[in-house]
Amino acid sequence: MVAAIRAAMPGIRVTLLERQNRIGKKLLLTGSGRCNLTNREMHEDFYLTDEVERLKKILDAYSLCEEDLWKDLGLLTKEKNSCVYPLSGQAATVLNCLRLKLEEKGVVIRTDYEAGYIKKQNDRFVIETVEHKEKISADAVILACGGMSGVYDEQYKNGYALCKQLGHHILPCDPALVQTICVGDYFKGISGIRTDVRISLLLDDIVTATEDGELQITDQGLSGIAVFQLTRYLGEAFRAGRQACFLLNFIPYMKRDEWNRMMVSRRERMKHRSAEDFFTGILHKNLITMLLKSQNIAPGKNIDTVSEQDFQTLLDRFQCFRVKVKQLNDYRHAQISTGGVPLAEVDDTLTSTLVEHLYLTGEMLNVAGACGGYNLHFAAATGYLAGRSAAVSLQ
Numbered sequence: 201m202v203a204a205i206r207a208a209m210p211g212i213r214v215t216l217l218e219r220q221n222r223i224g225k226k227l228l229l230t231g232s233g234r235c236n237l238t239n240r241e242m243h244e245d246f247y248l249t250d251e252v253e254r255l256k257k258i259l260d261a262y263s264l265c266e267e268d269l270w271k272d273l274g275l276l277t278k279e280k281n282s283c284v285y286p287l288s289g290q291a292a293t294v295l296n297c298l299r300l301k302l303e304e305k306g307v308v309i310r311t312d313y314e315a316g317y318i319k320k321q322n323d324r325f326v327i328e329t330v331e332h333k334e335k336i337s338a339d340a341v342i343l344a345c346g347g348m349s350g351v352y353d354e355q356y357k358n359g360y361a362l363c364k365q366l367g368h369h370i371l372p373c374d375p376a377l378v379q380t381i382c383v384g385d386y387f388k389g390i391s392g393i394r395t396d397v398r399i400s401l402l403l404d405d406i407v408t409a410t411e412d413g414e415l416q417i418t419d420q421g422l423s424g425i426a427v428f429q430l431t432r433y434l435g436e437a438f439r440a441g442r443q444a445c446f447l448l449n450f451i452p453y454m455k456r457d458e459w460n461r462m463m464v465s466r467r468e469r470m471k472h473r474s475a476e477d478f479f480t481g482i483l484h485k486n487l488i489t490m491l492l493k494s495q496n497i498a499p500g501k502n503i504d505t506v507s508e509q510d511f512q513t514l515l516d517r518f519q520c521f522r523v524k525v526k527q528l529n530d531y532r533h534a535q536i537s538t539g540g541v542p543l544a545e546v547d548d549t550l551t552s553t554l555v556e557h558l559y560l561t562g563e564m565l566n567v568a569g570a571c572g573g574y575n576l577h578f579a580a581a582t583g584y585l586a587g588r589s590a591a592v593s594l595q
């Protein structure tokens with residue numbers, strides 16, 4: 201939508217093809233219906249990609265135009281912890297602003313049009329529906345088909361199929377910003393708990409990344425923003441046969457010796473308490489029970505009778521609890537997919553390096569942003585720059 205708006209300059213006719221019956225359906229789901237559209241803290245470090253330098257240039261180029269885009273759309277925004285949302289708090293407002301601008305710019309919108317085939321013939325592109333029912337020809341094409349997230353049928357790879365038909369490569373895709381399914385029989389007992397943690401991802405026992413944030417426990421494993429961020433590394437790691445574990449620190453605001461001192465003195469004061477009561481006030485009751493059980497300590501056992509070694513190991517578990525990750529949840533539950541067309545196959549203006557007058561944008565490209573508005577930012581940035589490049593090249 202952003203690409204179409206920006207490409208629709210005087211003398212250029214733009215047609216937007218959408219396979220669904222309405223445009224912008226996914227946008228309505230974003231940010232739990234509130235649409236976290238960008239982030240004030242913008243940096244290439246918030247993304248994983250094959251071409252960091254190119255990404256940096258794209259983000260820099262868009263930062264000069266971003267204000268103009270939202271102003272042009274008439275969208276007022278608000279900020280919370282650097283995340284930017286529409287002032288209305290509704291994703292529908294963002295979509296309405298885009299739709300009004302598309303209309304004003306005279307963009308022709310064709311819904312229920314699933315592009316299945318594309319080729320270049322005598323310097324023009326010919327696009328055909330999946331059922332071969334209708335052909336459209338164009339001087340330039342901007343592909344903005346998104347990735348695999350939210351897709352029910354894992355065989356569906358249409359945007360990527362179009363890229364392949366034009367000679368582009370597709371790096372393997374995996375779900376990301378998604379719940380994990382983990383190994384352990386205790387998840388049902390602690391399901392629904394939300395708590396702030398420091399969480400590290402270990403791949404083959406090597407710490408790969410660490411996040412601070414909210415952990416959500418499900419009946420199958422771990423979820424929440426901190427986990428989501430780390431899932432961007434997991435798909436590729438699993439395909440390479442690597443073992444993945446999370447290390448959870450439930451007391452992230454204290455150093456180990458500080459935590460130890462506090463708990464030793466607490467034991468002096470509360471030696472009459474059962475193990476369960478002793479830890480009451482620190483974490484959710486069910487988490488305490490789970491941590492005690494993981495160390496084979498009965499919740500009713502008097503804390504003073506727990507051996508010094510067991511007590512120390514237990515304290516360790518509060519700050520260093522290991523959970524083996526079995527798999528990622530599927531694309532239906534994922535906010536984005538990793539992989540796709542290598543960023544190296546477009547230039548700084550999002551023009552394909554392989555096909556003249558072809559532009560690639562958004563989630564189709566191998567750029568996986570963190571939670572916090574980074575993915576919609578990248579989609580808007582690349583849409584804007586691709587639309588502008590296409591318009592300039594045709595004018």
Ligand SMILES: Cc1cc2nc3c(=O)[nH]c(=O)nc-3n(C[C@H](O)[C@H](O)[C@H](O)COP(=O)(O)OP(=O)(O)OC[C@H]3O[C@@H](n4cnc5c(N)ncnc54)[C@H](O)[C@@H]3O)c2cc1C
Pocket residue numbers: 217218219220223224225226227229230231232235236237238313314315316344345346347349350358359534535536561562563564572573574575576577579
């Ligand atoms: C539940 C959920 C919540 C999210 N929340 C946020 C958030 O708050 N902030 C954030 O930054 N990101 C969020 N994301 C991620 C974000 O929505 C995507 O990264 C972003 O929408 C990608 O934009 P895109 O334009 O590349 O692709 P999409 O938004 O996926 O758009 C692609 C469009 O192309 C159409 N299409 C595909 N193939 C064809 C074809 N062959 N012919 C015609 N049309 C086709 C699709 O139907 C779709 O409408 C969320 C994602 C999900 C699923």
